[in-house]
Amino acid sequence: xxxxxxxxxxxxxxxxxxxxxxxxxxxxxxxxxxxxxxxxxxxxxxxxxxxxxxxxxxxxxxxxxxxxxxxxxxxxxxxxxxxxxxxxxxxxxxxxxxxxxxxxxxxxxxxxxxxxxxxxxxxxxxxxxxxxxxxxxxxxxxxxxxxxxxxxxxxxxxxxxxxxxxxxxxxxxxxxxxxxxxxxxxxxxxxxxxxxxxxxxxxxxxxxxxxxxxxxxxxxxxxxxxxxxxxxxxxxxxxxxxxxxxxxxxxxxxxxxxxxxxxxxxxxxxxxxxxxxxxxxxxxxxxxxxxxxxxxxxxxxxxxxxxxxxxxxxxxxxxxxxxxxxxxxxxxxxxxxxxxxxxxxxxxxxxxxxxxxxxxxxxxxxxxxxxxxxxxxxxxxxxxxxxxxxxxxxxxxxxxxxxxxxxxxxxxxxxxxxxxxxxxxxxxxxxxxxxxxxxxxxxxxxxxxxxxxxxx
Numbered sequence: 322x323x324x325x326x327x328x329x330x331x332x333x334x335x336x337x338x339x340x341x342x343x344x345x346x347x348x349x350x351x352x353x354x355x356x357x358x359x360x361x362x363x364x365x366x367x368x369x370x371x372x373x374x375x376x377x378x379x380x381x382x383x384x385x386x387x388x389x390x391x392x393x394x395x396x397x398x399x400x401x402x403x404x405x406x407x408x409x410x411x412x413x414x415x416x417x418x419x420x421x422x423x424x425x426x427x428x429x430x431x432x433x434x435x436x437x438x439x440x441x442x443x444x445x446x447x448x449x450x451x452x453x454x455x456x457x458x459x460x461x462x463x464x465x466x467x468x469x470x471x472x473x474x475x476x477x478x479x480x481x482x483x484x485x486x487x488x489x490x491x492x493x494x495x496x497x498x499x500x501x502x503x504x505x506x507x508x509x510x511x512x513x514x515x516x517x518x519x520x521x522x523x524x525x526x527x528x529x530x531x532x533x534x535x536x537x538x539x540x541x542x543x544x545x546x547x548x549x550x551x552x553x554x555x556x557x558x559x560x561x562x563x564x565x566x567x568x569x570x571x572x573x574x575x576x577x578x579x580x581x582x583x584x585x586x587x588x589x590x591x592x593x594x595x596x597x598x599x600x601x602x603x604x605x606x607x608x609x610x611x612x613x614x615x616x617x618x619x620x621x622x623x624x625x626x627x628x629x630x631x632x633x634x635x636x637x638x639x640x641x642x643x644x645x646x647x648x649x650x651x652x653x654x655x656x657x658x659x660x661x662x663x664x665x666x667x668x669x670x671x672x673x674x675x676x677x678x679x680x681x682x683x684x685x686x687x688x689x690x691x692x693x694x695x696x697x698x699x700x701x702x703x704x705x706x707x708x709x710x711x712x713x714x715x716x717x718x719x720x721x722x723x724x725x726x727x728x729x730x731x732x733x734x735x736x737x738x739x740x741x742x743x744x745x746x747x748x749x750x751x752x753x754x755x756x757x758x759x760x761x762x763x764x765x766x767x768x769x770x771x772x773x774x775x776x777x
């Protein structure tokens with residue numbers, strides 16, 4: 322147990338807050354807290370560039386007044402004095418709380434949690450992390466004479482703990498460990514534009530990271546983009562890599578977000594549930610507890626247990642993501658996607674894209690190994706600027722290849738544009754087995770025709 326974790330105990334916090342709330346005259350309250358110990362290293366052409374170690378903690382306390390209004394405060398002090406000050410501040414802030422629709426304690430916060438079995442690894446010495454990253458960089462630079470630098474790289478490891486307690490008796494606690502490796506190579510050739518590509522690997526501990534696989538993927542992708550050529554603007558059938566398709570789904574997650582629906586900034590409405598949204602062989606779920614999800618969370622910020630939630634099922638929109646407040650307005654149960662706040666946020670966790678049960682996977686004749694005139698979109702860029710989420714429109718730069726008789730040639734510079742609703746209704750096939758990515762699980766996704774604009 323790290324120093325940061327040693328000070329975070331759900332049962333002790335609940336006992337302390339119960340006594341403090343009684344003295345302060347607060348009848349309803351809750352607390353969410355998290356702490357972590359983080360180590361990270363970066364290198365630059367064989368030399369250490371940055372070595373960091375940090376212990377972080379954050380505490381959020383909410384308190385309700387007699388009229389049901391809620392106040393919220395944040396702190397980093399878990400001592401009795403610090404908690405008393407936070408509770409007092411939240412109680413005073415409740416005078417300015419929302420009178421119309423204040424959040425409440427989740428009705429599911431005291432439900433038993435299903436076991437979430439994940440390894441808990443000890444932190445590695447930072448010197449070992451540095452040696453591992455230096456060797457990975459060295460091997461990557463040796464892969465091709467055009468690869469001159471690895472400008473973005475990092476190896477990080479974390480031990481963390483989070484808790485949730487409330488006045489109704491909820492007492493949640495979860496510990497986790499994680500490690501990540503990122504290698505982004507840059508290649509330069511005389512008279513040609515620099516080309517870049519990267520890869521990432523995740524694990525529960527640094528010793529379990531697939532370092533070789535990460536550098537192999539980064540090198541292969543970078544080298545594949547050296548022989549680039551412009552593409553003629555037009556409409557092309559496209560195949561999205563698993564990561565690119567998940568990025569696109571994530572950019573338009575307001576389709577499934579009940580908070581966005583209530584705020585009028587979603588592509589969906591209350592009446593959208595039960596309506597066709599995609600091709601009948603597509604199923605999209607949010608599955609925070611999936612066995613392959615390394616950062617699985619047992620409960621959300623409000624203490625609600627997490628679990629698999631089908632969003633699109635056989636092409637039909639089945640569920641929205643809910644916090645306590647949105648679930649109450651829809652007359653349903655919270656789904657485990659709420660964040661702690663005076664106006665609780667709602668956010669997705671980990672998408673799983675797969676073929677609908679018994680529905681096939683679309684046109685089985687489509688294959689990247691034999692395709693011609695098809696654009697393979699490997700990664701999307703500028704998602705923060707090129708997406709109009711409330712309109713469903715996107716225009717995004719991408720890295721990818723034009724396929725001719727199964728041979729791929731890198732596209733010099735291009736953007737892909739379309740409407741997410743049209744994309745979901747124009748999916749031709751789900752090719753291959755689902756691939757694990759940092760943001761979810763998905764196969765390669767073929768789409769009938771999208772507008773590709775090459776560089777003028």
